[in-house]
Amino acid sequence: MSRVVLALDTATPAVTAGLIRLGGARPELLAERITVDPRAHAERLTPNVLAALADAQLEMAALAAVVVGCGPGPFTGLRVGMATAAAFGQALGIPVHGVCSLDAIAAGTSGQLLVVTDARRREVYWARYRDGVRTGGPGVSAPADVAVDGVAAVAGPAAVAAQFGLPVIDREYPSALGLVGAVPDWAAEPEPLVPLYLRRPDARTLAERGLA
Structure with a gap:
């Protein structure tokens, strides 16, 4: 239907x-x-x-x-x-x-792909895929710390993707x-929404800063 x-x-x-x-x-x-x-x-x-x-x-x-x-x-x-x-x-x-x-950027792709987006602080959010299926990540790292062995291409914003020295496919966002x-099963009951921050917010409580 x-x-x-x-x-x-x-x-x-x-x-x-x-x-x-x-x-x-x-x-x-x-x-x-x-x-x-x-x-x-x-x-x-x-x-x-x-x-x-x-x-x-x-x-x-x-x-x-x-x-x-x-x-x-x-x-x-x-x-x-x-x-x-x-x-x-x-x-x-x-x-x-x-x-x-x-996953949405990688959906429908073929081969081994790295997807990256800008995480600021000179870091990137990343995940690895084979034929559109995630095989590693998501994670947040400096570009130099992201493993690219076996990866055939990279997707993401051009300025971010260009840092990896790989062929860039035209999927920025x-x-x-x-x-x-990227939805694995439309018939399944959706899981609760959980944000993937991957790192703590910049704002910290007084106790976290040792000022309490």
Whole structure:
């Protein structure tokens, strides 16, 4: 049976909202809005959702499920996407599936692939894949500490991917089709949404700083 899925991701500088129809021979992209702005997750996500719905000439009531990237990514960006996904799910009474955002970039690829995104502090978030299936990670490391033995290509933002001296494939950010493709089993009950921060936030309590 045909159903429409809302796909969201704010784990990277790209604010992604898309609509995918499931039920045919392969997922069909109905509409997608992506804004690349690391400071505009909160401002752009809902407008991008509404614009995608308008592009597809659909109402909110047409949505049957939500899929959202859960990182790895920074705290603020992840919070916006995951909170929005949970709100849509609760308001519409539909399931919300969380996926690793790096899996969404790798979905549908072949061969051995490294996916990287910017973790700031001169580090990268990374994961390794074989034919789109994760075989290592996700992790956060300095680029020099990421093992690339056996890897045929790298995907991710161009400036980040270029640090590894490997062929770069044109997949910089999670797409709506990639997010849908990263869901392992649409028939299964979704697990609770868990953000993949991979490291502690910069903010610390007084006790953690030894000042209490």
